[in-house]
Each structure stands twice: as structure tokens, then as C-alpha cells.
Amino acid sequence: MQRDSLALAVPLAALFLVAFIAPLCVLLALSLSGDSEFGRFTLQNYVKFFTDRFNYSILIDTLLLGIKSTAVCLVFGYPIAWVAARSSPRVQSLLLFIVVLPIMTSVVVRTFAWIVILGRYGVLNQIVQSLGLTQEPLKLLYSEVGVVIVLAQVQMPLMVLPILTVLSRIDPNLSDASQALGAGAWRTLWRVTLPLSTPGIVAGCILTYAACVTAFVTQSLIGGARLVYMPLHIYQQAVGANNWPFAAALSVIFMIAVLAAVALLNTIAARAHRHA
């Protein structure tokens, strides 16, 4: 039986090996080779990265961008999930449909729609100005604020769905019990619902974070040419500068940095949530 179940796992393992492990090995090998001649072992690409401020500031910007977008996503996504978990099935599917909608539109169409909304003479600026909130148009497009807004919207389902799943599994009697013991809605949310939904929050944050830092199209089109994040940087090094080994080194560093961030999040969450 053990043997049979191992046999069942073979196709998946093979796919994993060919489609994931092998390219990773190639990438690693490439990053450790010299500028031109493939195969000569050198650490020069890594040395170059860490000795050049420009390079690692891009990495830090990218990781921070992920944190900001994830935070915005959480702040808006948690209430959506909370409301959805409490709604009747019909309202719940409507809410979910709205949240999932961005995934179902092409990334290019969606991004250009945002350009129309965020631009200097875009919809958002016209509303803000007609309300008299500001004289000068806000600089949203080609700014980090714009990128954060768009990423948060696009990745929303990755935040909402895991949280909703966990929330709807929480025993509804718990919030009733909390209420009967004299707790108001906020205390119940803060002391009962929120702690019990941390697994969903962690999963949502990890997914959103990973998706935000690697969102090449959104970052490049909304951020413009002057805001460079790691995915674009890697692309420019590989395709623009034709420096494949350096691009490979950037990729490896980026990957490790994202994994480290995810692992950190996981440990914090596990510590906070050992018993629930």
C-alpha cells in the first residue's frame, strides 16, 4: 500500500523535478558563472549586487512595496471577508464575485483601466478636485502610492478567500458566548474572532505578499520607468543588458529574500497562535 501511494506520487514528483527543480538548478549555475563564459565558477555577480547601493535599494524597495500592498490589502480585505462570512449565501456570492472579478480580466486591460482612473486628468483626480479637496492634481500614476493601490485591488482575492474560509469555520456560538459574557462587538472581534482567524490572515498575507512583489506588469505599467522594482530590474538585466548571469543572481537573491520574508511571517504567526 505504501508502495502504491508512492507510485501515485511519481507523476507529480517528475513534473516538479522537470518544471521546477531543474530550472532552479540552471538558474543557480548561471548566477555563479562569469559574465560571458558559462561554466566558470565565480561569485562576482553576488559581490556586484551587494557592493552596489543601487541594486540592493531596489530589493529593499520591492520588499517594502510588498509589505505596503499586503497591509492595504489586509486592512480592506479583512472587513470584506468578515462581512461576507456573516452574510446570507446570496450576498456572500455577490461579494465574492466582486472580489474575484479582477482575476477574471486580462492583466493588461485591467492595468490600462487603472491608468485611466489614476492619471493626472483621470477619474480619481477629477473627483478629488471637484470636491475641492486639492488644487493640484494628485500624482498617483507613476508613483508608489498608485502601485500600492492597484496591487491591493488586484491581489484582493488572495487575501479575502483564505480569511473567509477560516472565518466561516469558526463556531458561531463563540461570538454569541462572548456577547453573552458582556463583550461588545469590538471586544469580540479583537479577542475572539481576530485571534481565531490568524491562520487565514497568515495564509492571505503570504499569498498576497508573494504575488505583489512579483507582479511585473502592474509594477511596470503603473510605476512607470522611473520606479524600478526587482522583476523589472531582472528583466532589464536579462533582456536589455543581455547580462544573463547577473539577472540570474538577482533572481536567486530575490527569491531567497521573499522566502525569508514569508518564513519570518510564518514564525511570528505560529508563535502568536500556538494553541488555537
Added chain:
Amino acid sequence: MAAAGHDVQIDHVSHRFADYVAVDDVSLTIDGGGLVALLGPSGCGKSTLLRIIAGFIAQSSGRILFDGAPVDHLPANRRGVGIVFQNYALFPHMTVRDNVAYGLRAQKWERDDIGPRVEEMLRRVHMAQFADRFPKQLSGGQQQRVALARCLATDPKVLLLDEPFAALDKNLRFDMQVEVKRLQHEYGITTIMVTHDQEEALAMADRIAVMSRGRLEQVASPTEIYDRPATLFVNQFVGSTNLLRGELLAQDSNGALVRLDDGTALRAADSKGLMPGAKVVVAVRPEGLVLSDNAVEGARPGRIKTVMPLGPQVAYDIETEDGAALKAVVARSGASGLREADSIVHVAPVSPAACNIFAIE
């Protein structure tokens, strides 16, 4: 200790879910310190009524009053109602201690008072040594005691128990019943307990309210519910019973004379105001029947199908000549041994008081 409990009044309360009437014009008054058991089959609206009293759902009509003052405008967190759920609903991410302290913190007790109060409550339910465990590290009965301590810690006006013992095995259930009864008495707290276990209701409650399809069928003391059920439903739901169909022949101040469908005549103590000629069904509890070897007046012959010795009593399953099945439970006195299966006996009610008649529509 026995503080005077708070009176609870349920005043013509109805509740509709969409077009389904779950609670139908229920009125019930419970004096301070009383323990009322809500008894009824599954889906009859017991939990819904409890949730209305607790303030989790707003009734469609009617009022809830504590000590004469309406509480309908108060949300659940300001009603002072303690509730223990069937699944206990302990907070899984908190220790036993924090679970018990939760209500005290929510109700803004002085920090210095919370610790001693929690210890006191845990001692009362014999859970002090488990204070630092998490709920999932406890057995069902232990969780139940923590739920009780958590609920009683804040001195609720009213205690609501929704099938609190359903998940416990028989011995533990008995222990917990005794314990809850003791705590309830000690605190003098008005209690409403939902159950669909009639023995539990009979054993624990001062009064029993029997519900059926959203309506209250009868509210009375356990003995009265058992001996003088108001409706056929109550008679059948509480305890087991034999139903004999017949027609009311005559009725006077001494009771009623009924002719059963097989021709035997039978007296019932109370005619319930029915008129002669009414179609009735006579209900006799198994222990309200006597068996004799000879034909006596009012007895019908039957053949014993099964004999079940139940310790001090014996239950007989008897088939009468017209094919009706009767259950009889008789005390096993030293002299009379067991009757044999397949022997013929004559079955008659012990007394007119053992017969309850109900009209058939």
C-alpha cells in the same frame, strides 16, 4: 448564600423565520430561583426561545421581562444572561483561566478582583488544577464545568442551559446534573434548561414546560406533567403510555364512563368536560395497569408476548384479542413470580385516576 433570583417573564412571544413560525405565542413566568426545563422534540423551537431570551435574536412579537422590566431593547451583552451551549463554546485559544476571566474583563471588573474570583469559580467546579490547560486538553465533562464556571463568574441574572449534558456519557451526565442543580440552588439563580431528555427534565426541574411545534403544551410540576398530562402530546412525549380508543358514555362529578372499541367499559377520574358521545382516547401508563388470572370487571383478556424483568419491576408486552398491544409494568413482589410468556392474563387499570382521557378531533 441562596440570593433571591430574578423573575423571568415570557409574554406572548412569537418568532418567525421567513414564513416558518418557530415560536408561537409562548407565555411563561418563572419565579426567581426556579429551574424550568423546556422539553420537546427536535425542531420544536426550544433553542430559538432560548436565543430570544438571551438576546441573540429579536422576536417577531411579544416581550421578555426580567423582574417586571422589559429587556427587549437590551443587546445580549447587556442583558446579564449567562448561557451554556450544547458544545460549550469555550474559547479555544485561551486557557481555562482566561476563559473564566473573559466575562469579568468584558464587564470591567477591578483587575485585583478578577484573579481571586476566577480561582473561586474554578474551585467550585473542581477545576482549579486545570487552570492553565487549553480547552482541547480537557474531557467533555471538564469542558462543561469550565463553561459553567465561565458563565456563573459574572453573576448572571438568568442562567440558560441549551442541552448542556447531551454530549456526556451516562454516569458523567448524572454527576453533572447533580452538580448543576447544586450550583443553581447555591446561587439561587433563575434557570431555564433546554433538553429533549425527559428523565433529565423530570429529575432536575421544579417545573417542566413541554413544547411542541413552537407552542407550549403544558407547564407544570414534574409529577403533574407525568400524572395529569394536559394533552395527548404531553402524555405520549413524557413517559410511555397505552392508548385505548373509545366513546364517552356518561359523565358526572365522579368522572367519566368510557366504552372502549372492543366493548369493555372503563372509568376515568376526570372527564375533562367532554360531552357523552364524544370520541375519546384513554391513556394509561404501563404502571397504571394490573394483571390478574381471572376475568374481573373492566378487564380485557390478552396473551403475554414478551417478559422483561427490569430489576424491581417486570415489563410485559401483551396482545389483546383484537390485536392491540399493551405495555404493563408491575412491581415484582416476593410472592408473585414472573408470569410466563404465552400465558393468558386479564388486564385492567389500577384505578380511574390512572386513566386520562383526551378528545379525538
